Amino acid sequence: MKNAFAIAKKELNIYFATPIAYVMFTLFVVIGSYFFLRLLGAYEQASLMYMRFNSPEMMNRLNFQDAIFRALFGNLGVILIFVVPFLTMRLVAEEKKQKTIELLYSTPITPGQIVWGKYLAALAILVCTLALTLLYPALVHLVARDAQGVEWRSIFLGYAGLFLLGAAYMALGLFISSLTESQVVAALITFVVLLMTWIIGWSAAETEGPTREIVTYLSSVSHLDSFSKGTVDLKDVVYFLSICALGLFATHRAVEAHRWS
């Protein structure tokens, strides 16, 4: 574990020494803020309209969680598809290209520790990325102290869901990065794969029966919804964790296999 932490520390050192992490943070927050402001505007309009029609039961039903954050978490999940490939692309590909992987192979650490270390660093970057968006619920909380306010429990469950989704994406990205020497190829393939896990859900509407069940289950972003509603569905947790496990296992095999090629 100590060795894995040493690798993770080195990865974080490089993440923050190069512009890539900062660029991705900025991108995530800029696009996230755009969606947040749009949703906030829609909420404002809805509440104005209900007030004009003087319908208190509609007003009671309007809450931040359903009107803003549920949709916002869905959107942030989609933005992760665009951000994660650029965060994972260099993890293994660059070590191969620069031949620094020879250093790792010749020191007393195992491939498992290399993979763990790199994944831990990726998760740390993911936490940083998501933490930046805590600004949105904090802002709503600040302004809406007298109203029903923000349901923090649901918010944190939503973040837990986003974290699991991001962790699954990172595991896939790490694996794809371990297959190539080229960062560009790694980023491109990761992006296509992540995009596929999202758009496969669109075809669910056109199918029925078991096919529909399967297609819906495969779609990554759809598993986020139960979290942003403020509930935890074991089915979704299993989905995310199994993708993480699969990605890490495959990366471990790929790193090990690289020496035999």
Next chain:
Amino acid sequence: MIEVSHLSKSYRDLKAVDDVSFQVQSGEILGFLGPNGAGKTTTMRILTGVLPPSSGSVKVSGFDVFEQPLEVKKRIGYLPENPPVYTDMTVRAYLRFVASIKGVSRKAREGEVDRVAQKTNCTQFIQRVIGNLSKGQRQRVGLAQALLGDPEVLILDEPTVGLDPAQIIEVRQLIKSLAGKHTIVLSTHILPEVTAICQKALIIAQGKVVAYDTLANLQHAHAGAATADGQTGPMPSLEEIFLKLTSA
């Protein structure tokens, strides 16, 4: 200290290393010679556990590289052909990282980094980012990395490449000063280097060992024919021996 027996490595149908055997005693410096593509780097990669061999075995301090790789890697410092440096890190951060994965304890790490930086003359640019260093400076950082943790065995793949003449002399002296305490295998293209620092030379060509002996014995074996008054012929230089053996 290092026992290599019947080592072979093939890449598909290319035989890079073919039935190579040699031993290096504790404290010895072995010069590893051969034309480009002879299999020097491949052999060194196998010695350090980076590559698995196709057949044959390598033992370092009694541990088999293939069976107990971690035990072997704890005892080896390796400088590959291209210094394995992370160009986005500073020299100090890089050396700290390598020290930590080599198992140097947290307390001793800072002292160890300073020690190897001093030995390899890296101290004046230790705070700089490696990407901004010259080739010779990077080579010295690579050498510093290999010395971290004071390993018993050093495997150095062309350690003086890219250095200026003054630095070459410094590095040679450094390597010479390490002999006795460390067992060193050193590959090079520069033949006088072997004459200057090594006791033994191993010459390989096309993956096969063509000569393996002490320098003195090599010279005797390849000396010119005895002259009429019973004197042995002129002693050949290592260059002559090398060219004679590798051209065949």
